[in-house]
Amino acid sequence: FLAGGGRAADLGEGYFVQPTVVTGAPPDSPLVSEEIFGPVAALLPAAGYEEAVELANATPFGLAASLFTRDLNSALKFAEEAQAGLVKINQETAGVEFQAPFGGYKASSSGSREQGKAAREFFTQWKTVYVDPG
Incomplete structure (x- = not known):
């Protein structure tokens, strides 16, 4: 994780995550290849x-x-x-x-x-x- 990645506990009960930026995920991982409707971004390097x-x-x-x-x-x-x-x-x-x-x-x-x-x-x-x- 470059930033975030944890549960947003201050929002009470429920499935809340902190805004999260991820690096190093392979292009075929679900984090990259599926739609995530939440505050999550996967950064992929490109030449x-x-x-x-x-x-x-x-x-x-x-x-x-x-x-x-x-x-x-x-x-x-x-x-x-x-x-x-x-x-x-x-x-x-x-x-x-x-x-x-x-x-x-x-x-x-x-x-x-x-x-x-x-x-x-x-x-x-x-x-x-x-x-x-x-």
Whole structure:
């Protein structure tokens, strides 16, 4: 553990963990290869941009991705190449933006987008009714 890793006992009963940063986990470990909906980040070393994108896309999930860079070309390339439903450049992400359609790629998606402009379509149950008043 680079930071955290323990139970957040000050939050009372329940399954709460401290914000945690882990290094040295192999790419195929559950810590890296599964979605963790909690304050946990696994850091993987990469020799450069191409390897970093390859590692990021190697997971069966694709909810969200972030890239921090000063290079606009790298940012635009990452936005295109990242296999994620939400991509942020120079911003952190929790994987959800309430003003935008929510959903990921690959195993992170149910196929629907229930927020943003897509919300009306998601929450509408269509019905067709024909009436012959005669």
